[in-house]
Amino acid sequence: MNTSDRRRIGVVGYGELGQYLVKAIQESENLELCFVWNRTSSVLNGKIDETLILKDLSDFPELNPDLIVEVAHPSITHQYGTEFLKHADFMMGSPTALADKELESKLRTAATSRGLYLPSGAFWGGEDVRKMADLGTLKALCVTMKKHPSSLRLNGDLRARNEAVVGDNAVELYNGPVRQLCPLAPNNVNTMALAALAAHNLGFDGVQCKLVADPKLTDWHIVEVEVWGPGDISAGTAFHCHTIRRNPAQIGKVTGSATYSSFFSSMNRACGKGHGVHLC
Numbered sequence: 001m002n003t004s005d006r007r008r009i010g011v012v013g014y015g016e017l018g019q020y021l022v023k024a025i026q027e028s029e030n031l032e033l034c035f036v037w038n039r040t041s042s043v044l045n046g047k048i049d050e051t052l053i054l055k056d057l058s059d060f061p062e063l064n065p066d067l068i069v070e071v072a073h074p075s076i077t078h079q080y081g082t083e084f085l086k087h088a089d090f091m092m093g094s095p096t097a098l099a100d101k102e103l104e105s106k107l108r109t110a111a112t113s114r115g116l117y118l119p120s121g122a123f124w125g126g127e128d129v130r131k132m133a134d135l136g137t138l139k140a141l142c143v144t145m146k147k148h149p150s151s152l153r154l155n156g157d158l159r160a161r162n163e164a165v166v167g168d169n170a171v172e173l174y175n176g177p178v179r180q181l182c183p184l185a186p187n188n189v190n191t192m193a194l195a196a197l198a199a200h201n202l203g204f205d206g207v208q209c210k211l212v213a214d215p216k217l218t219d220w221h222i223v224e225v226e227v228w229g230p231g232d233i234s235a236g237t238a239f240h241c242h243t244i245r246r247n248p249a250q251i252g253k254v255t256g257s258a259t260y261s262s263f264f265s266s267m268n269r270a271c272g273k274g275h276g277v278h279l280c
């Protein structure tokens, strides 16, 4: 921590979420903006004080951040995650990056003196899921995300399947383990990645998910979480919890509106837990 009482925050990415966080940090009494980096730095001109614009992200240690917040793309963590953790706490906005086993292992190893923080985002009940995973009572977990096709940023076959969605009918684009979906929808399924990290006894291969493109969802992002605990799942006598989160979202947006304030709360909680990996 720096000598000033205010925590120095570096923000990586100046899209919708980055702009929201920068404004919230500047309005906060407890936080101080120490840098903003964006892939195209000209976007920041006139909006961010020149002294706070970081042109080359590898120069971040010179600005002495307490916490670095990534809200750009999973590729940032691939490139800089371990380096960030040598100098600061790191809150990863795009945890889909951790579907890469090698990267997950590298980051866990790197988080030995600073904390790697994972924001709950749109994942409702994350602490409960983690408690069940800790106790070994979590038996199965399925996350279903439903969005308008224009909110989906997809790669590979899924992109073509999404582009082929016509009319009003919802189409299930993917049904399977979280691990394979993350690289195909890196910007859209952070919630599922977080579920796989919270449900650590099942992980990216054990947590199941469904991604649905629904042309009727012009005002909402929907996340359904189904958890099964002890008992006989096939007989319908196991513990079961099913939540449905309807998050207002403008058509075409990656991030639903309640997720912005959730992110800001997570950022405020991303401190003081020491080294290791923490949900926040």
Ligand SMILES: NC(=O)c1ccc[n+]([C@@H]2O[C@H](COP(=O)([O-])OP(=O)(O)OC[C@H]3O[C@@H](n4cnc5c(N)ncnc54)[C@H](O)[C@@H]3O)[C@@H](O)[C@H]2O)c1
Residues within 6 Å of the ligand: 013, 014, 015, 016, 017, 018, 038, 039, 040, 070, 071, 072, 073, 074, 075, 076, 092, 093, 094, 095, 119, 120, 121, 122, 123, 186, 187, 188, 190, 191, 254, 255, 256, 259
């Ligand atoms: N954890 C969660 O629950 C959650 C929720 C919403 C968004 N997110 C993630 O946060 C990130 C930002 O979301 P947003 O709504 O602000 O998106 P956005 O599209 O509005 O902004 C993304 C920003 O990152 C930049 N960017 C895109 N690709 C990049 C790359 N390869 N390298 C560097 N910069 C790149 C863009 O230029 C833009 O400035 C996304 O990765 C998104 O998936 C996570």
